Amino acid sequence: MSGPDIKSVFPMKNIRSLCFLKNVVVNPNIEIGNYTYYDDNNDPLGFEKNVLYHFDFIGDKLKIGKFCAIASNAKFIMNGANHNTTAFTTFPFGAFGGDWEAGLENLSGGFKGDTVIGNDVWIGYNATIMPGINIGDGAIIATNAIVTKDVPPYSIVGGNPAKLLRYRFDEETIDIHKTIKWWDWDIEKITELIPVLTSNNTDNLKELINL
Structure with missing residues (x-):
């Protein structure tokens, strides 16, 4: 048993808006x-244009887990967007090099670390993720949300700035998900258990703990 070809760019037959x-x-x-996957009717192969201010000399990373669904225009603001707001000027002199390199030492407004998106996360249309944010497994980011704080696993957040709207499941069910971590199973096992994973039957989910 297997799913779509893991090496394919466009995994859905006759659909060219969605890519792995x-x-x-x-x-x-x-x-x-x-x-x-990233789904974009206009430019599905242009995902990297949505990762903004991502400069090599800063060295921060965008890490996105398995089985995530990312909608059109979802944007990831990286640490290169930060200017030093404690200095007398916010102008990034050091970035231009030459005799302006004296400004390199005080260039940044603070490194906030890598941006890390968990597994099975759904990021809605036109959502924006700010630098250094951690989004937990199973979370949902609503359309147009501006995420400025870490997002707990299996929560739904929305708004500007994004706030917790609710959790997707009760605490017991969330704990089961944290235990089984189904995205780490081999694809044959995932394929076999799709009927359970796509249901909302907690009793059946509990049975997966010992598999």
Whole structure:
């Protein structure tokens, strides 16, 4: 038993708006998990244009887990967008080199770390993820949300700035998900258990703990 070809760019027959990102992204500072896809009617292969201010000399990474669904125009603001707001000027002199390199020491407004998206995360249309954010497994980011704080696993957030709207499941069910981590199973096992994973039957989900 198997799913779509993990090496394909366009895994759905006759659909060219949805691509598996791992087979498209070339920037070594962007890490994509298996089966994560980007859906964009205008430019599905242009995902990297949505990773903004991602400069090599800063060295931050965008890490996205497995089985994530990312909608059109979802944007990831990286650490290169930060200017030093404690200095007398926010102008980034050091970035221009030459005799302006004296400004390099005080260039940044603070490194906020890598941006990390968990597994099985759904990021809605035109959502924006700010630098250094961690989004937990199973979370949902609503359309047009501006995410400025870390997002707990299996939560739904929305708004500007994004706030917790609710959790997807009760605490017991969330704990089961954290235990089984189905995205780490081999694809044959995932395929076999799709009827359970796509249902909302907690009793059946509990049975997966010991498989």
